[in-house]
Amino acid sequence: MRFQILGPVRVWQGTTDVKLGPPKQRALLALLLAHAGQPVPLHGVVDALWQEDPPATAVNVIHRHVAALRRLLEPGLLSGTASRRLVRDSGGYRIDVAPHELDLLRFRALRQDARRSARQGDRAKAVELLVEALDLWRGPAGSGIPPEVRALPVFTAVDDEHVAAVKEAAGYVPTAGAVLTEHVLVTLRQAAAHHPLDEGLQARLIEVLAAAGRQGEALETYRVVRARLADELGLDPGPELREAQLTALNQPRQPPAQVPAAPAAAPAPASGAPSPTQLPRDLGAFTGRSSELGLLDALVPEPGDPAQAVVISGMAGVGKTTLAVHWANRLADRFPDGQLYVDLRGFHLTGPAMSGPEAMRALLDAFGTAVSRIPAELRAQTALYRSLLAGRRVLVVLDNARDSEQVRPLLPAPPGCLAIVTSRHQLQGLMAVEGAHSVTLSPLDEDEALALLTRRLGSARVTREAAAAAEIVALCGRLPLALAIVSARAALNPGCPLAAIADELRTSHGSLDAFAGEPPLADARCVFSWSYQALTPQAAELFRLLALHPGPHCSVAAAASLTATSTREVRSRLAELVRAHLLFENEPGRFTSHSLLRAYAAELAVETETAHDVAAATTRVLDHYLHSAHTAEAVLAPHRERITLRRPAAHTLPERFSDQRTAADWFERERPVLLAAAAQHSRHGHDAFTWQLASVLEMYLDRNGRWQQQRTVQSTAITAAQREGDLRGQAHAHRALGFALSRLGQWEGADEHLERALRLFRELGDMPGQARVHRYRAFIANQHGRHAEALEHYRLAADLYRAAGHLNGEASVHNEVGWTYLLLGEYAKAVEECGRSLAIHRETGDHNGEAAAWDSLGVAHRHLGHHDHALASLRRALGMYRRLRDSYLAADTLVHIADTHLAADHADSAAATLRQALDILEDIGHPDAEGVRARLLGTG
Structure with missing residues (x-):
């Protein structure tokens, strides 16, 4: 297992990226990793996660997060067995990791080794070790956790270690070779950009530039820093900066350090060739996505690195294009030879997706290619495109892609280039064949969604009606598209109380009526329909019928029962819905959907399905859960008296259990669905199902100490x-x-x-x-x-x-x-x-x-x-x-x-x-x- 805290907080089990759960849970893990091997007192955790205003349930929330992290970090841990990874210690918690498992510990060990080499007189070895240590960094420590937690001294102190290591490496540069000098210079530039007022860091940058033969750039850097200090702090440069300036002035002129050429024989771009700048304007009020941006920043290739492709996927309206455009604008200066943008219209409402030749033509036109030079066949066009890119470092944004085949010819190949692709599909072909990286967007977290609303409506209005604002966020499902629609309407009616808007949303919750907007692209129903209308009839039927599922997660067998098909057939339908981002496979064999998509599916079911078909599908899925639970109870307690059920409806597929462990696991996995089914269907006339399911659940809920849930479900059953x-x-x-x-x-x-x-x-x-x-x-x-x-x-x-x-x-x-x-x-x-x-x-x-x-x-x-x-x-x-x-x-x-x-x-x-x-x-x-x-x- 590998842990990362020097940048976005991440964990890998082998090659699998472990999903770490909600923001506070990620923050707790980051806090423990920052103190790796040392206990963090429980009160310290509370203070870190909530600062001055912890809720009354703070300790219980921490215990739940600890339990969830234990399950993630030790998936085979048996109930009742002590955790060896995340342990109780001195009234708090401690995470135990080996030095090779955590990047922070590896970084510190390498830095210590570098100091030892320097003391022994081997400064070149010291630089080599520090370069290896600095290569571990992927951004500020703990990126992606809530900003108030990231601002704690424990994380800023780790950032300070990074800056100190950069300065140390810069100090050893005069004895380093050309390659190591360039490595240090890249890291030094990045650190100096993040800390523009750190005079020591800026001085080291000036000195390394001068040592690398870049005297002019060194003196320009001094001029910029001096002006910044005067403008922002009203100060003159201190002794370190002045000494660095003198070093640059007195540095003997020499040619820049030579770095081995990248393995490419491509010609340099022609003099005067255009450097297109086609990126759409960045959203001025961009909010949130700090975790995703941290992950994306770690994927940007450096000059000379192999070209990279990143697929940003997610459901309609989740903000893929907004994030891609924002990120691309942030990176634009790092791609001086061009930034290109093409809307591939993969899910256009009224027209077909952009064809390969049409997309390639748009890219070739961006470079001013004469029409007479553009071949007719896509393969020849692709060859011309790649020859034009040779020797260039460009950024290409391919927005709204339909599939991998549409994208593949458009990917830039030269070293240092980056392609950003957005799609409602995961484009697994690009990952498998082209080695593309994937970042899947979910709805915003609660804090980010509220910040988006605040940006659009103003803090005074949101603060004044905080409860209503929070309800609007919840009713919009934290989906950026829905929040944008609602906030746009609210902004046009500044005198309308947010409570009234929340009332409207609440009244229509479960449908999409409140999200009607102009133009059609701003209508959630319209946007979702793009994906739905592209489905096969079988997958479309499953999408509609899933609205009848009690949720929150649907298994393969439950989906098969719902649609009266085999598990083999329904798997292909589920896969199609996942590819279209109308469904999410949050763990193997278990599927969930966003609340707005469920509302849309419910509308379609009412419009499309007959009352008989709805009743039959509902009976099948309820029978699936009731009879599965009855069987699991019999396996767990074969000698316990049980109620007698009628036979399940035709085409229902109840689960079967080989032993008590699988039965117990099924109960625990399906508990949220079973409780939701009992609660929902007591309100919809399925009274026999409700009390029978409650009776079957009695033994499991009692054995596991879930008596509050028992109280609720049995009251409903009565x-x-x-x-x-x-x-x-x-x-x-x-x-x-x-x-x-x-x-x-x-x-x-x-x-x-x-x-x-x-x-x-x-x-x-x-x-x-x-x-x-x-x-x-x-x-x-x-x-x-x-x-x-x-x-x-x-x-x-x-x-x-x-x-x-x-x-x-x-x-x-x-x-x-x-x-x-x-x-x-x-x-x-x-x-x-x-x-x-x-x-x-x-x-x-x-x-x-x-x-x-x-x-x-x-x-x-x-x-x-x-x-x-x-x-x-x-x-x-x-x-x-x-x-x-x-x-x-x-x-x-x-x-x-x-x-x-x-x-x-x-x-x-x-x-x-x-x-x-x-x-x-x-x-x-x-x-x-x-x-x-x-x-x-x-x-x-």
Whole structure:
């Protein structure tokens, strides 16, 4: 794994560029990397990310970002296993990286080696090492993170190290060869441009220019710096600059240092040949995209480097052309032989895409090529184009490209040239064959989107109605095109409150009516239609039907169910939508879409699909998720009583699971979709689906400690089952909601819902259903110290299970009775009851019950002083919970292991184990994390 902080913050796993998530998460990683190997206190992280105004949830947000980074940096890390990369340390966090993995550490090591070589008298070697160190830099340290974080001393100090290294290299130049001198000079120029008032840096530049035989340029540089100091600071040059001027004046005249020629035999451009400057005007109010600009800046070739091509891709309206033109204007001075621009009309509304010969003709015309010299065939035109470019350093912007074939002949080949290509497609052919780099644009982040609105409407207006401005940003989906349309309308009506505009957007949210604009190019519906109308009929159908998907992510199997096709067929349709940027594959096999594109797709579905087709597709996709979840529940808890479902609709493709791990992974991956489906379709008349899905989700949500989500989904299920008049659905939902409320400490509400559930299960004659309610009520009684009451509920539950012939239910009661004896201090009885439970669960193959029994046995043995027996039992439980992917109970067992270590006077082992438990609890956002954190302070 490789980490980059000297420039944009990036991480590579092998050759794969790891996506680092939202800005604050990237900033947290940058902060830790800047302190690599050293802990950053939690309060220090809060101060860095929020400065003077942290939210009340700041610590929880940090824990979530840490958990997400751990998953990104250690994708194979098992739940409950301590991270070796991003670890808890001294009340904060520390990232551990090897010197060769992080560019900052490599830079410092090379600089140290250079100083050692200089002390030993080998100044040429010192320059070589410093050049290697400086080549690691790709821009200011931490580029792309929020500017207020980038401005912290920890990052500016790293930038200062860069400047110091540049000065050191410049100081050793007189003993360096021509090639190294040129390397130093390139870096020195860049640093001097970034720090125009640093007199020491400007002095070094003047001295190196003079040493390289460029006396005139050195003296001109002095003149410019002197004028800048006078104009901006009212100062005269200091001693360093004056001494550098004298050095330049007294430097013996000599020819410039000779650098080996680039491997090209092309003739120099003809004298008087035009240097076209065709770039469109830069947007004066360009806002945001600092991260992308950092990535792009790192791709600019230096003179003599191989030509580069960069593809900026993204959905319609995301700002590809704006970014390309802005970046090209920033670079224009570095391409003195010409800056060309061609709109290839790849997705033009009324006309065809620009043909190859037409595009080539535009480029040849830019160089003043006589018509008589232009061949008829594209291949011959391409040869002429390349001969005209020979010996030139040009920048070519190819905007709105349709495909790779349209672009390929237009790419400049000479060293040092750059092509910037924009397209709604990813142009994978250019990457594969031409080695092009890809930068894919997403919608702006929240801060950038708000800044765009502020630029267009003025800070006073936005500040005055900050809440409305934030809502407008959200309702526009942070899409530059939509924000531009809305802000243009708002600017034309300065007296109109932003709240009124937000109301209009909110009223039409889910459609695109609020984004109608003039001319048609400024209409989001019109812009999106360009891509849609170019789709095959099959892909167009999928695009429309995806509006029916509950979101936020759609799997291949779900898309196949939605369209009543095979997974093989739907993959090709999904790929077509991804290429058109109407869909994004944010991870392999999982697809998402922008909210405005979903709104557009919904409009198309209403216009195109019949009510019957919409209803059939909706039923298929809901059945896909319901039956997949039902199967996953059966794999995870084969001995648990479950509801019975009707057969899925024809052409539905539910998922299949080979083992418990794949089932647990599926639940975790699809959880946002399942919860969204339950919430959305309770409002659209799918009441049976809503309560059935809630029932199937109960076990998974409880096991993973997601009780707030359980409360929400089961409350929705109760309403749906009542509308449906389904007593069984009401009973299941009341029982699940009651237990969730007890887990959240809302005892009164818990008791009320459990009482309703018990009455309904009695009315239905469902004995296992009644038994589980008694077990839940026993849990609550134990929580309040009413252990005799708990034992009575367990007796009733055992009788009901026995009468129903439910052996595993009876075994679970034995374990819970054993735990109650633990609470009573009757440890021998606890061992006896838990042993009975373990024997039955092992006989029936109930791994969940077996893990619970091992855990209880371990705790009982600890109380009896049998520490070795206790640890053996608890480790058996932990291993099983990890295999079952039961995060909360794995953490709970780790706490029991830590208790056993403490009882055996092994404080260090206890602290290490508690840290593992804390990592898990923070990962799932569980309230028990605070208690474990407090215990850690006591043990450490």
